[in-house]
Amino acid sequence: MTYRRIVSTAWVILCLGLLLGSLAQAGQCSQETAAGKYGFTLTGWLILPTGAVPAAAVGQASVDTKGNVTGTEARSVGGGYADESLSGILSVNSDCTGSMTLNFYEGGQLVRTSVLSIVFVDNQRELRMVQKSLTLPNGTPLPVVITVNAKRIKAED
Secondary structure, three states: HHHHHHHHHHHHHHHHHHHHHHHOOOOOHHHHHHHHHEEEEEEEEEEEEEEEEEEEEEEEEEEOOEEEEEEEEEEEEEEEEEEEEEEEEEOOOOEEEEEEEEEEEOOOOEEEEEEEEEEEEEEEEEEEEEEEEEEOOOOOOOOOOEEEEEEEEEEEO
């Protein structure tokens, strides 16, 4: 074999190995591998009858191996600030997509329920979300355009 042929063959083997390795990692997401502590930012808009109102938040959330979520959030909606707690459930599919349903509380009182569509990226070190729905405690749905980016701070022990 010539030197060029050896290098070409080695290059093809390396590329196939990388491709097969990435395919083997695809579909590896689960409730258990999602467990950990995350820091997040939220930005977007609530669509009220009077017009769009900006919303932003930062917070931390912990996810256990069964998908239970707990955390805190500091949020501003239209300039009105509040500290909130949150709890809910995360469902993870093997293709690293899923959903999350969260209840938000101020002073122990439910203020809203949010449902989010999610996707894990970067080997489950980051999480991207878009809010599907926001429902007030009285059952009233509120249209929103909100995205959330989260990064893993710590894996579950």
